[in-house]
Amino acid sequence: MRSIASLISIVLISGFSNIFEVSAQKMDFELNVKNPGNPAEKHSLKLSSLGLLEAESEIPLRVKLFIEKIDGGELLKFEITALEDAYFNLSGKYSLSNYTYENAQLLLPGFWYRKNLRSPQDAPSARVSTDWLVREDRLSTPLTSAYDPISGKGTFLMRTDLIENLALTTHDRGEVILSGGSDLGALGFGKSQGNTFLSFSFPYSEAPFSYIRKLTLAPSVTSFHFLEKGAVKEISYRLENFESLDFSDFVSRVWHKSFDLMKPQALKNQKFTDHEIKSLLTQYFKSSYMDLGELKGFSGAHLETETCESVPILEVGFIGRVLLNAFNALQYGEQYNDKELVSMGNSVFSSYEENGFNAHGFIREYIDYRKNEEPDSYSIRRQSEGIYALLLFLNYEKSKGRQHVNLEKKVLNLLEQLKALQNEDGSFPRKFKSDFSLIDETGGSSPSAVPPLVMAYHYFGKGEFLESAREVALYQEKFIIAPSDYFSSTLDADCEDKEASLYAATAMYYLAQVTEGKERDHYRDLAKKAAYFTLSWYYTWDVPFAKGQMLGDLGLKSRGWGNVSVENNHIDVFIFEFDEILDWLGQETGQPEFLTFAQVIRSSMREQLLPHENNMMGIGKVGYYPEVVQHTAWDYGKNGKGFYNDIFAPGWTVASIWELLEIGRTTGFFEN
Template sequence: MDMQALRKNIIGCMAMLIASLGAVEAQDGSILPKHITEHPLNITVLGADAKSTLNYDEEGLPPTIILKKKITQVNKGLRYTYTLTALADISFSISKQWSMGVADPDLAQFYAPGFWYKRNTRSPEKAPSFKKAKYWSFREDRLSAPVVVGFNPEKGDWFSVSRMDVLNNDPRPSTLEGKTVTATDIGSLGFGEHTGQSIQLRGAYPFVEAPYSYQSKLDLKPAWQAFFPLSKGASVTVVWELSYGKATDFTDLVNQQWNKAFDRFDPQPIPTVKTDAEIKAILSNYFYGSYAETKDLKGFSGLWFNTETCETTGVLSVGFCGKVLANSYNLLEYGYKTQNEAHIALAKKVLASYYTNGFTENGLIRELVFGSNAETVFSLRKQSEGIKNLLFLLDYGQQSGSPRPDIEVKVEKLLLNLVDMQQADGSFPRKFDQDFDTTDPSKGSTQSIITPMVMASRFFKNPRFLKVAQKAGVYTKKNIIDKADYFSSTLDADCEDKEAAAIAAASFYHLALASESDMYDHYVALAGKAAVFGLSWYYLYDVPFDKESLLYKAGLKTRGWGNVSTENNHIDVWAFDFPHVLIWLAKEQGNTRFSQMATVIETSIKDQMLPYKGHMVGVGKVGYMPEIIQHTTWDYGANGKGFLNAHMSVGWTVASIWEVLTPGRFQRFMERHP
């Protein structure tokens, strides 16, 4: 054996001894439960050709690495600290695995906040789910908190792995598939079936995305593995925490995990630059810049803008995404409050056209108007949102001495037609045609109709509408909340999503305000359960960006922004009245986390990416709040992480921020219509 080989052998033995001694000293007698197994750390070294790899583990280290392993006991878990020191220039990847015994892996459920719920079975084939593969690993910045959880619903056992390091750096990688060398802080967290009767969780650093990397909508790209470049003599430390416990069901699991993650990060409000009044003044530019006329309608163009130019597209949309009626109400109310005659005149012009030509022959609200578009499919959610805002407008007209009894008749007739669509179980179909015949029987949007039905029961003094809302609430409880199955409330996807949970929380809030004391507490509890699922989509920490990216230069802090859905992995400003619901729940349930997070959401989304003079953040016009914020390796159509998509829909983003800044609307409506 030559001296060089002998030296490598000695160094390898020393490294193994250090690792072994560290584990013994740190274990301090702590032992994992019998159903959880720790597996050795795996180490992969990238070859000089940047293609080949050599695989090792902590029991047989590479000769170019010294490894120190420390395990410390924490409350119901263990913290694993690995420090790697290079004895030569290397590029490496490490991964750590834990497994948990289960009787039937096919019944196991997993939770990766803001991206994976149970088994993601609501997601389509071309998005991540167990329909495509039985093991998945994702970059940590895809998750609203860097934690993954495995759950055995049969026994109530869960175990989780959290990345505990602060994530500060994420330079733009040289490639988005295969192997890449990058000095990123971002690792990955994985989960899925193991071998036999067990499931696994895995932490990796840097990130490994496998078996596919989900970087574009409904496009699963090849696996992607990063290697960290470590210079001779340099060290890097990676910390994971393994926790375990019991949960009564998946809802209890998510509640426990969200509380734990919230307490760990303790997210604080974002200092704002603009006052609420200044923000509304800036947003009001959108109403004038987007104004458009079709052959028989006038309104605010809300969809499909070029982000850099924001040229008006002429597309008028009611409900999500254009929010023409919501924004008309916003502008009208704002105009009277600020005594701005131009605002009032513009809002009235839009409303006059919709009151005259905004309904189909069968009384449905026209949802999407542009060119020769044939409106053949209508959605429960858009109709519900349109009715909600029409009721606000009709109420405002009554209060200001300008009632519209003709529109009241139209709205009541539409509501009665929708009532007839309610199924015996209380559900409503997701979509239907102009004759109210079902085209999409999916029931996941049922909760969206609860609020307008509650409002209608008061406005029209018709208890039948309240009974419909209550019956829809029964369906929502049994099939969405009790089953923890929040899905299909986004309109461009049919999968697990944020809005289904947040809308359910708001719906039960509104039912509570319309109910006597015996049902009030019941609805409070349901709103609280749904709210936690809604909150699980919102980021609790700030993800890092490449220093040359738009979002880095804008100084974006991601805490308080919410992932969209399991199909659409970007963040946006969707909030509307959800922060107000959280504040109400905080008072009703004594939950200060809710009120704190409500403030974080509000302060984070309202002006960080608001385009105004000297702060246009890549947007072409003042007041056009951008829609698609690509905070992770995600390309909704263009540009990728750290940038905005090339196109955006703005009507709803303006309406969301406006509603966040206008609390108490629903309560005041209910008080005026006892």
């Protein structure tokens, strides 16, 4: 990296042409200076011919801007020198004069897509405000960006410093002074005179609200960094413009630039082998197994992180994944001669074969035995995830020479029932009742039906299931992938989310397993487009934690973990087989970035927070992988950044990590 002196010489030799070039784009700056116990003083700064950002009145800091031309853009470097002890917050706006706000499609990766209009009123969206400034640790890559579909041009502003340190504050709203040195800033966007601007702040500010809890918008916050007289603080950003075909292409280009600039690497010094991790996860199976009379299963939802005591709730599909966990227990038990696991797995499937389907043929997907409640509400996602596990089981049993004719009939009947729910446009309703009346007719969850439909086509040899899957693919292409409208896949939120694009990519991956030629190539290309949106949710960097925040004290590296959704601003290990899809895309397209990032994900998720003897990772029992990992100033209800929520669902996290370690399960199914 060039020294400050060389940067100054660049400015001097060029006659400040670069500075004036950026200035012409209407960059505006503001410096807030706080005297403890008093409201901060706001100073508008103007760029001088010497590169100084000057205020109309005297300020206790000297702020200088250096601009260096780099490939594809400009590096903006701010040098802040304290002329006397000072508490400051520096912010700026970069005006995109040709991007009208009405048309602009905005991207804060992992947090904001277009204008977040799929999100509810109490989550961040353009309905609440046109202007937003958010902490960098909310973002999977610390950048803000905008795309103009009229001109096909896009712009991003990325923080380029190492963001390693974080200081605590005593309050989370208003003007707050950081308790020590901190690297964390903020990025955002907004509307001015009908046009769009990109914005930044150092240290962090959040406005007009701070999103501190699920569906909870809190008052704004502005933090202040202390500089001792004579001390210097430097902050840098990369500003770049490029053309894109559409918003989908823009997202893919931003991801590639994020990958190239952040250079995420796989975590080294892994402690456990895959087999050792599975052995630890089996402790979850053995500890959470429940015999509830008519049904058997694993306690996987609504447990307390502190105790992990079983809760008599059985949930097929997200979030409990009872049947998938039963299959994993059975397969592992037979492989390693663990009779207890084999007995548990077989007992679960036997109980669901006998008592796990209702009178209408649907899987009884959620039963709360504490309250004796079984809602008449079914989802295409949970039903599909149940069928997926059942077909894995049936296919495995057939390979062992064991037949389950009655269960096959029930699965076939269920598939026929679901086909009856399929709309003419190929979509499935998100939620429905057992009498086929609709609760939520939106089609965002439709891709989740494709894997079991394709599997059923292969297992039963019935072409009608493949045709049904193809109809979903047509719907996906027209209404989800082409318009880049990924939303409403997860069941505990209704908004833009990671799982919608992940399932869209997965659906196309499955169709590519059973098709050939141009049709297969088309599904591959669609999987790639959807995968870029999925990738945009996964962290390319390691967010900082303050001392005393447990996740930081544990040494958590966030690279490779995925933000969940706009509504649920935490990271988790939702991956299942998406890493294999990335491997496949890398091999099919010749793009090694996919392969590299798949390895980043594997290395980061597999064991970092795995509770084991001598390091329980803040969880009550061995093998219960945590769920709500709160990496930013947000919580699901309790505890905040650096900790877990007090309630979690290890059913799906264990299933996800297990599938992360199961290389070749899908391709093996279709080769059988």
